Amino acid sequence: MGRLSGKVAIITGGAQGIGAAYAVGLAKEGAKIVIADVLDGQKAVEAVKKAGSDAIYVKTDVSNQEQCDAMAKAAQEKFGSVDILLNNAAIFGSIVLKPFTECTSQEFMKVLEINVLGQFNCMKAVFPHMKAKGGKIINIGSSSINEGVPGMPHYVASKGAIMALTRSMAREMGDYKINVNTIAPGFTHSDGGNNFDKNKKLDLPPLEELQLQARCLKREAVPEDLVGLALFLASDDSAFITGQMIVHDGGLSFH
Numbered sequence: 001m002g003r004l005s006g007k008v009a010i011i012t013g014g015a016q017g018i019g020a021a022y023a024v025g026l027a028k029e030g031a032k033i034v035i036a037d038v039l040d041g042q043k044a045v046e047a048v049k050k051a052g053s054d055a056i057y058v059k060t061d062v063s064n065q066e067q068c069d070a071m072a073k074a075a076q077e078k079f080g081s082v083d084i085l086l087n088n089a090a091i092f093g094s095i096v097l098k099p100f101t102e103c104t105s106q107e108f109m110k111v112l113e114i115n116v117l118g119q120f121n122c123m124k125a126v127f128p129h130m131k132a133k134g135g136k137i138i139n140i141g142s143s144s145i146n147e148g149v150p151g152m153p154h155y156v157a158s159k160g161a162i163m164a165l166t167r168s169m170a171r172e173m174g175d176y177k178i179n180v181n182t183i184a185p186g187f188t189h190s191d192g193g194n195n196f197d198k199n200k201k202l203d204l205p206p207l208e209e210l211q212l213q214a215r216c217l218k219r220e221a222v223p224e225d226l227v228g229l230a231l232f233l234a235s236d237d238s239a240f241i242t243g244q245m246i247v248h249d250g251g252l253s254f255h
């Protein structure tokens with residue numbers, strides 16, 4: 001019996017990158033998985049099935065409340081429950097690092113809309129399905145809020161807002177035995193992470209090079225490195241932990 005057997009997890013942004021690794025990791029512990037993404041999630045669904053569990057893909061734009069509600073309803077209808085929400089979707093890999101003077105209001109607001117409002121929409125969507133029995137919500141932030149990263153002020157601001165949103169939601173959701181926590185990864189070789197150095201318009205060394213030197217654990221991070229903490233926060237082992245941000249960056253920054 002896996003640690004998450006009988007549980008149903010929605011993973012937003014699960015079609016690729018870190019989200020797809022979370023999906024396989026939770027599936028290996030017995031969770032049924034709902035992949036919610038704007039991108040096609042069939043590959044991730046197949047990977048979950050190969051890992052021995054079941055999954056569906058629900059096309060979802062997290063910035064649209066109706067689509068988030070439909071995502072939660074599809075999970076409930078297919079698997080009979082919603083126990084875990086991994087709020088992982090974000091505008092990330094498509095960001096072009098550039099001087100802040102070139103970041104328009106529209107670009108800034110779009111990142112906030114998807115990264116922050118998107119997580120809020122999904123929390124609202126799962127709440128009716130969790131409130132009678134409790135649940136686990138894991139919001140993906142970023143350790144960039146601790147050290148700052150040049151060229152992406154909107155992204156770093158969005159991840160700071162996620163830490164604050166998590167604290168606020170933990171206060172309201174505690175009455176329903178719903179734990180809300182943030183994981184804050186550092187630079188990780190994901191589909192998105194690998195794009196930065198191709199697209200940047202700033203004279204910077206590769207992001208990974210910068211971070212690698214500053215980490216206590218001087219090695220590259222891959223999506224699978226991040227799975228263990230998500231499993232812990234999704235399982236009963238973390239039943240008395242809520243409102244926290246846990247930094248998951250190999251000791252790049254301390255919080």
Ligand SMILES: NC(=O)c1ccc[n+]([C@@H]2O[C@H](COP(=O)([O-])OP(=O)(O)OC[C@H]3O[C@@H](n4cnc5c(N)ncnc54)[C@H](O)[C@@H]3O)[C@@H](O)[C@H]2O)c1
Nearest residue numbers: 013017018038061062089090093142186187188190192193
């Ligand atoms: N890779 C890193 O270095 C790193 C570091 C810190 C935090 N993070 C965070 O980890 C999470 C996963 O990042 P990743 O590296 O796998 O990035 P990624 O760009 O590879 O994946 C992001 C996923 O989110 C999806 N998505 C984007 N907009 C969406 C929307 N409106 N609705 C639904 N899905 C949407 C994308 O289609 C994609 O599948 C993100 O929250 C990111 O901010 C990543």
